[in-house]
Amino acid sequence: MIEFxxxxxxxxxxxxxxxxxxxxxxxxxxxxxxxxxxxxGKPVKRRFKTADETIxxxxxxxxxxxxEIKFNLYSYYHQFNRIPKEVSLFKRV
Structure with missing residues (x-):
């Protein structure tokens, strides 16, 4: 579980x-x-290393x-008119 x-x-x-x-x-x-x-939200732990610890x-x-804040899922979608495929969690219907 992520702590915020x-x-x-x-x-x-x-x-x-x-x-x-x-x-x-x-x-x-x-x-x-x-x-x-x-x-x-803002996670408590913000820094992560890759599995091989190189990045x-x-x-x-x-x-x-x-x-309630400027950067939200609505504003992101409006700004880019899509969710980029490389970071997308979304599935088109």
Whole structure:
């Protein structure tokens, strides 16, 4: 389980359905569960190494579905008009 310094306002299954319908995407079940539980946020542990320990990476924020901050799933989708395939968790419907 990921521990968060903070997360965002709780959302409902209806909020997720609205997002999926608006953008004609289907979110994976485990990601929906994550959004319902945490709705994104800033993780306590932000630095990670690859399995072979050759690359260190940082993860600063999981985007929330709610619109309480500028960077959220809606704004990302609007800005790029898609979720890039290389980072996508989304499945087109």
């Amino acid at each position: 310094e903070y997360s965002y306002q709780q959302i409902t299954s209806e909020d997720i359905k609205n997002f999926e319908n608006q953008f004609s995407v289907k979110l994976p079940l485990d990601y929906k569960k994550f959004l319902l539980q945490c709705n994104g 260190t990476s940082s993860l600063m924020l999981f985007l929330p579905l709610s619109k």
